[in-house]
Amino acid sequence: xKKMVVVMVMMLVMVxxxxxxxxxxxxxxxxxxCVSLLDSDPRGSSADTSGLALILVDKIKGLATKTxxxxxxxxxxxxxxxxxxxxxxxxxKTILKADVPxxxxxxxxxxxxxxEDGVIDAGVExxxxxxxxxxxxxxxxxxxxxxxxxxxxxxxxxxxx
Amino acid sequence: xxxxxxxxxxxxxxxxxxxxxxxxxxxxxxxxxxKVYFAVCSGFLLVALYVAFVVTDxxxxxxxxxxxxxxxxxARLAGVSEKRVWNVFDDRNGEAFAWNNTMLSWQRTAFHFxxxxxxxNDPNGPLFYKGWYHFFYQYNPNAAVWGDIVWxxxxxxxxxxxxxxxFAMVPDRWxxxxxxxxxxxxxxxxxxxxxxxxxxxxxxVQVQNLAYPEDPNDPLLLKWTKFSGNPxxxxxxxxxxxxxxxxxxxxxxxxxxWRITIGSKVxxxxxxxxxxxxxxxxxxxxxxLLHQVPNTGMWECVDFYPVSxxxxxxxxxxxxxxxxxxxxxxxxxxxxxxxxxxxTYHDSNGTWVPDNPSIDVGISTGLRYDYGKFYASKTFxxxxxxxxxxxxxxxxxxxxxxxxxxxxSSVQGVPRTVLLxxxxxxxxxxxxVKEIKSLxxxxxKFQKKVRPGTVVPVDVGPASQLDIEAEFKIKKDxxxxxxxxxxxxxxxxxxxxxxxxATVRGALGPFGFSVLADESLSEQTPVYFYVTKGKDSKLxxxxxxxxxxxxxANDVVKPVYGSFVPVLKREKLTMRILVDHxxxxxxxxxxxxxxxxxxxxTKAIYGAAKLFLFNNAIDATVEASFKVWQxxxxxxxxxxxxxxxxxxSST
Numbered sequence: 001x002k003k004m005v006v007v008m009v010m011m012l013v014m015v016x017x018x019x020x021x022x023x024x025x026x027x028x029x030x031x032x033x034c035v036s037l038l039d040s041d042p043r044g045s046s047a048d049t050s051g052l053a054l055i056l057v058d059k060i061k062g063l064a065t066k067t068x069x070x071x072x073x074x075x076x077x078x079x080x081x082x083x084x085x086x087x088x089x090x091x092x093k094t095i096l097k098a099d100v101p102x103x104x105x106x107x108x109x110x111x112x113x114x115x116e117d118g119v120i121d122a123g124v125e126x127x128x129x130x131x132x133x134x135x136x137x138x139x140x141x142x143x144x145x146x147x148x149x150x151x152x153x154x155x156x157x158x159x160x161x
Numbered sequence: 162x163x164x165x166x167x168x169x170x171x172x173x174x175x176x177x178x179x180x181x182x183x184x185x186x187x188x189x190x191x192x193x194x195x196k197v198y199f200a201v202c203s204g205f206l207l208v209a210l211y212v213a214f215v216v217t218d219x220x221x222x223x224x225x226x227x228x229x230x231x232x233x234x235x236a237r238l239a240g241v242s243e244k245r246v247w248n249v250f251d252d253r254n255g256e257a258f259a260w261n262n263t264m265l266s267w268q269r270t271a272f273h274f275x276x277x278x279x280x281x282n283d284p285n286g287p288l289f290y291k292g293w294y295h296f297f298y299q300y301n302p303n304a305a306v307w308g309d310i311v312w313x314x315x316x317x318x319x320x321x322x323x324x325x326x327x328f329a330m331v332p333d334r335w336x337x338x339x340x341x342x343x344x345x346x347x348x349x350x351x352x353x354x355x356x357x358x359x360x361x362x363x364x365x366v367q368v369q370n371l372a373y374p375e376d377p378n379d380p381l382l383l384k385w386t387k388f389s390g391n392p393x394x395x396x397x398x399x400x401x402x403x404x405x406x407x408x409x410x411x412x413x414x415x416x417x418x419w420r421i422t423i424g425s426k427v428x429x430x431x432x433x434x435x436x437x438x439x440x441x442x443x444x445x446x447x448x449x450l451l452h453q454v455p456n457t458g459m460w461e462c463v464d465f466y467p468v469s470x471x472x473x474x475x476x477x478x479x480x481x482x483x484x485x486x487x488x489x490x491x492x493x494x495x496x497x498x499x500x501x502x503x504x505t506y507h508d509s510n511g512t513w514v515p516d517n518p519s520i521d522v523g524i525s526t527g528l529r530y531d532y533g534k535f536y537a538s539k540t541f542x543x544x545x546x547x548x549x550x551x552x553x554x555x556x557x558x559x560x561x562x563x564x565x566x567x568x569x570s571s572v573q574g575v576p577r578t579v580l581l582x583x584x585x586x587x588x589x590x591x592x593x594v595k596e597i598k599s600l601x602x603x604x605x606k607f608q609k610k611v612r613p614g615t616v617v618p619v620d621v622g623p624a625s626q627l628d629i630e631a632e633f634k635i636k637k638d639x640x641x642x643x644x645x646x647x648x649x650x651x652x653x654x655x656x657x658x659x660x661x662x663a664t665v666r667g668a669l670g671p672f673g674f675s676v677l678a679d680e681s682l683s684e685q686t687p688v689y690f691y692v693t694k695g696k697d698s699k700l701x702x703x704x705x706x707x708x709x710x711x712x713x714a715n716d717v718v719k720p721v722y723g724s725f726v727p728v729l730k731r732e733k734l735t736m737r738i739l740v741d742h743x744x745x746x747x748x749x750x751x752x753x754x755x756x757x758x759x760x761x762x763t764k765a766i767y768g769a770a771k772l773f774l775f776n777n778a779i780d781a782t783v784e785a786s787f788k789v790w791q792x793x794x795x796x797x798x799x800x801x802x803x804x805x806x807x808x809x810s811s812t
Contacts, residue, residue: 087259094562102306102561109339109361110403113494114307121561128560128716132257161458161494 021045024052028155030148037149049159050107053115056153057103060122063149064095067126067142074138081133088129088139095122095146103157112160119157123150258715258763265567267766268743271626271794272600273555274298274323274573276313280305280564281571283407283462283537284552285312286346286356289545291380294320296552297329298573299343305564310340312358316381316800319596320550320576324800329385336360336368336392343462344370345539347411347419347441347478353377355441356385357421359406360392366402368392369423371441381800393442397434400425407462410541411438413479415508422451424460424491431457431491431523433465435511451489452513457523458495462537465489465513466549467506468581468589475549475578477542481508486581488589489513489522490530492537499530499538499553501589503581517587528588531574532657533706533722533747533757534558540579551577551591555744558708558759560716572744574757582753585727592752593739601628601790608786611672611776616682619772621789624677625742627772631787633690633734635669639781640700655693657705657723663687663777668694670703672776672783676740677711679765686711686760687775688747690726690734702728704736704749704756711760726754741792 021044025034034056038044041055071089074081099118106114126146130137137143274296275281285297293316300313312330315323330341337360344358356372370391375384396405404425411419418437425432431454435447451465467476467485476485490501502522504515520527530538531553538553553574557564564570577591605621621627655667663671673689675682691703705723712719726749728734737748747756762770776783 083259084257087257090566091560091562094560094565098304098306098561098565101304102308105308109365110367110401111307113497118306118561124560124716125562128258128562131715132259134257158495 021052024049024156024159025152027159028152030152033148034152034156037152049156053107053112053153053156053160054104056149056156057100057107057115057119060103060119060146060149060153061096061100063142063146064092064100064122067139067146068092068096070139070142078138081138084129084132084137087132091125091129095125099125107157107160110160112157116154116157116161119150119153123147123154126150258713260563260566260714260763262566264761264763264766265563267625268567268761269569270572270741270744272321272597272792272797273575273741273744274315274797275569275571276300276325277799278305278568279303279570280307281313281573282307282310282554282556283343284539284554284573285343285358287539287541287550287552288346288348288354289541289543290354290382293318293380293382294543295382296323296573298554300328302328305568305570306561310342312341314382315797319599320594321596321599322795323797324804325798326381326383326800329382330358330372330387332360334360334370334387334391335363336370337387338363339365342367343407343537343539344372345408345410346541348544354382355411357393357408357411357441359408362392367396367405369394369405369408388442390442394423394436394444397446399427400434404459405434409463409465410478411441412465414511415481420511422463422465424463426459427453429458430455431460431493433460433463433489433491437511447511449510449512451511452515452522454521454523457491458493460491460523461494462492462499462539463490464501464538464540465506466540466542468503468549468579470581470586471583473580473583474547475542475580477544481506486516487513489515490538490540491522493523496525497536498525499536500524500527501530502527503587503589529724530589530591531755531757532724533755534759535574535755535757538574548594549579550594551579553577553757555757555759558718559714559761563716563761575739575746577752577755582727584729585753588727588753590752591755592748593737593746597628597739600793600795602793604788604790606786606788607774609774609784611774611783611785613776613778613780613782614666616675616773616775619674619774619789621772622791623768624770624772625740625767626792626794627676627738627740628790628792629674629676629736629738629740629772629787631674631736631738631785633672633736634784635692635734636782636784640669655691655701655703657691657703657707657721660691660705660721662707662709662721663689663705663775666777666779667691668778668780669700670778670781671705672778672781672785673736673774674738675773675775676738676745677760677762677765678771678773679762679769680771682773684710684712684762684765685773686745686758686762688736688738688745688756689775689777690736690749692734692781700728702726702734704747704754706745706747706756706758708758708760711758712762714761714763717761722756722758724754724756726750739792 021038025031028034099122103115103118126143130143280301282299296315298313303309311328314326314329317323332338339361342359360370371388371393372385374382375386411421422433433451435451436444438444467480487506500523502515506513515521535553540551557570575593582588582590670691671689675685675687678685687707693701695701704726707721708719739746745758
């Protein structure tokens with residue numbers, strides 16, 4: 001009997017923890033993406049809204065780094081794309097050096113609107129980079145991913161306003 | 162077992178627990194009475210889980226009401242979503258574009274305040290002291306985006322020619338280690354200055370701190386001392402540690418105390434807290450708020466000041482009386498819009514009531530200082546010339562990559578005088594300070610009749626630094642025809658933002674100027690009137706700026722801004738436009754409706770930037786009489802001792 005009550009209480013607790021992420025993600029444009037990003041992060045289960053936003057900013061950072069690596073690889077593999085790759089490199093470095101630090105500082109310090117700016121801009125920079133290839137981009141899945149994550153993160157940052 | 166399976170469905174994280182529970186279930190199944198007992202308990206658990214999901218389904222993580230939908234609606238109404246909606250995937254299917262240094266260096270303004278490089282935001286503590294106007298501002302010394310904030314400082318004799326000074330305050334105490342944020346100055350009875358500002362502490366708590374000039378005999382107020390007993394105010398009970406910032410200038414109460422107000426929020430209600438003090442070191446918090454408005458979100462940069470109902474000069478912040486109305490203004494964190502409302506202040510209990518609650522502070526259809534890009538604004542009383550002056554932060558509308566590439570971000574609007582519009586009594590009037598006229602160089606006067614559907618080049622020479630004053634008249638015959646013509650429909654619910662811009666033609670508009678336009682008009686920024694015929698056949702006028710075709714660049718936000726502008730009987734339609742490279746400030750009907758825009762042309766720059774006059778109306782011919790001045794640079798630069806040799810100026 002006692003074991004049963006303990007199990008039930010623990011189940012209720014676990015269910016309500018998961019539902020913080022689910023509750024938050026429901027208010028974003030991409031529930032599944034949001035849940036998969038936050039669930040996969042060990043900090044996700046105990047984070048408040050600010051914390052969830054910061055986890056996603058971290059994902060933006062990781063994706064930007066990954067994309068920059070891909071850009072560097074493409075310089076050698078597709079040298080004819082140099083001009084577009086140069087612009088993409090500039091844009092993605094902005095995400096890493098300007099957008100992400102701005103978002104982290106703003107969200108941590110409780111002035112989320114600057115965090116929103118940084119997060120929106122990450123999506124803008126990704127889309128500009130994609131456009132550089134005039135429809136024949138080798139980076140489409142990466143840039144699309146950044147746009148989607150940017151939209152989800154923005155929705156969560158807006159909850160802090 | 163049915164119940165354990167349904168529990169498994171609820172969350173995958175339960176796996177380990179469902180295993181153990183199914184173990185205990187399979188053990189207990191063998192004992193019949195326990196099986197029944199377990200089924201009942203599982204049933205209760207399922208009900209509890211069901212209830213938990215249903216109850217929380219419609220609510221946001223923050224509170225139980227439907228605020229997220231309201232926030233979205235508010236955002237849509239205010240145009241925030243539109244401003245940020247941006248999709249290069251759909252847009253022109255990948256036009257490759259890159260900024261080059263020629264285009265970017267053109268963007269720097271000639272006569273708007275901006276530091277030499279990096280990021281700026283809110284104006285802080287503006288004041289006039291010993292012959293100098295002082296301007297402080299939020300500044301990032303390290304990057305062209307927000308962060309690492311310090312107080313920048315500059316001085317001017319005339320609010321136009323600014324000289325940069327060293328930083329006034331940096332984050333060097335535990336109580337502002339994470340940011341020396343926005344604040345305001347107050348003059349005490351003996352003429353000395355106190356500064357209250359928000360600090361972000363080592364623990365990210367927002368507190369209010371006191372500072373004052375280290376040497377009151379230094380007219381440049383170079384050094385500032387922080388009060389050893391800081392912070393003087395911490396977030397009170399019921400207020401979030403990160404929802405407490407931007408203290409106002411203080412005003413005297415009839416009891417002889419000083420009173421300040423600080424914006425905040427409780428859930429989604431924007432509020433303004435009130436504190437009384439005699440020494441700026443200890444404070445009594447009022448139980449009652451100055452004011453609050455539900456569903457407006459966090460109130461930043463609250464401003465509170467008197468305006469005269471009859472006189473055309475500014476009032477010291479402490480003035481009160483029957484000839485006075487009070488303005489409450491707040492910057493809405495949610496929508497990045499500065500809203501204000503006119504009302505009555507009750508000194509006895511420190512409250513304020515709006516004249517028209519349907520357009521209360523923060524209501525999306527309420528009044529704004531500016532219908533374009535304009536935020537975190539702050540006024541001060543200029544005792545030197547008896548006027549109230551308004552500063553506003555004008556951020557960028559381009560990408561951060563462009564800001565990083567060009568090395569700077571943000572300017573301040575040209576300071577404006579603020580007065581109550583004594584003719585309407587229902588809105589403020591703002592106008593660029595008259596000192597800006599000192600930048601006027603050569604001018605040309607024009608009188609032109611513009612037929613429907615025409616664009617006329619206006620030859621003024623270089624067109625990146627202009628001051629334009631214009632008067633428009635719709636030909637009387639055309640008006641009479643339109644009034645009598647039932648086939649000309651009432652323009653239902655026109656708004657600049659949803660109008661589709663200056664290419665959409667109506668009977669009586671749009672007409673105005675296209676600034677920063679290239680020869681072929683592939684890039685242009687129309688500033689115009691759009692006159693509509695209202696329900697009762699009365700004319701209703703709108704004043705708009707259309708940035709949608711201002712640039713070919715694909716990483717810029719390009720809204721159509723603007724609003725209704727009151728036009729009284731027998732008034733001509735007037736507009737003034739200040740063009741200064743990447744900023745266009747437009748003033749309709751003497752400053753009843755103001756629109757600030759940021760534009761980033763790629764072609765209409767340097768010698769290729771031109772001015773056009775246009776009339777895109779279908780039926781009305783328009784007569785325009787206007788004057789265009791070339792504007793000089795204000796030569797904003799670092800202060801040097803040579804700058805002080807003239808003594809104080811008399812403008």
